[in-house]
Amino acid sequence: MSRETEHLARHTRFYRRLHKWVAVPLLLFMLLVASTGLLLGWKKQLELLPPTQSTKERGGAWISLDSLQALAIRFAQDSLQLSSTIDRIDIRPRKGIAKVRFAEHFTELQLDGYSGAILSVEPRNSDLLEMIHDGSILDWLLGLQHDQLKLLYTSLLSVGLLLLTISGFWLWYNPRQIRRYKAPGRHTPKRGQPAA
Numbered sequence: 001m002s003r004e005t006e007h008l009a010r011h012t013r014f015y016r017r018l019h020k021w022v023a024v025p026l027l028l029f030m031l032l033v034a035s036t037g038l039l040l041g042w043k044k045q046l047e048l049l050p051p052t053q054s055t056k057e058r059g060g061a062w063i064s065l066d067s068l069q070a071l072a073i074r075f076a077q078d079s080l081q082l083s084s085t086i087d088r089i090d091i092r093p094r095k096g097i098a099k100v101r102f103a104e105h106f107t108e109l110q111l112d113g114y115s116g117a118i119l120s121v122e123p124r125n126s127d128l129l130e131m132i133h134d135g136s137i138l139d140w141l142l143g144l145q146h147d148q149l150k151l152l153y154t155s156l157l158s159v160g161l162l163l164l165t166i167s168g169f170w171l172w173y174n175p176r177q178i179r180r181y182k183a184p185g186r187h188t189p190k191r192g193q194p195a196a
Helices: 003-041 065-080 125-134 136-142 148-182
Strands: 086-092 097-102 107-112 118-123
Touching: 003 125, 003 148, 065 086, 065 097, 065 107, 065 118, 125 136, 125 148, 136 148
Parallel strands: none
Antiparallel strands: 086 097, 097 107, 107 118
16 A cells, blocks of 8 residues: 555544544434424425414504504413513514514414504414524523523534534545555555655
């Protein structure tokens, strides 16, 4: 075996070990990220996101944001009997609606911006998938405020994916180089013999 092929074989063995020791512990998490990412890409087509409603009323003035918030809080407490802590309100002026998302559950209310009528009450399954995808589900379940586990999760997976990409490339490239060195007609110097 020539020096070149021996050197490449040694490096290939190193990258094979690295690939295995990164891939095996992260396998379940990578499958989780890949499958949730695929579902998030197709969330509208799979109806994981509630369709945006549209008001029938046009013109006039919107009711105040405080009034929309009060209506959503009352509906969450009285009708849903769930936490009324609002995470965000997404205003859609062209459609004439406000989407209300809650902090402690995955329900979305869509309210008419002109009348305050409830147009839709649907689960936002895409939010749950997104939280699983980026690891923030752990912080949410444990009540942590500063995304500590999300940052750890995404950092480990990102570094792991980078290492798998780099080692995977060398596992693909080095055997081709070794075959090229061993190809008939190619002169490879013997050990201790200077290259021509």
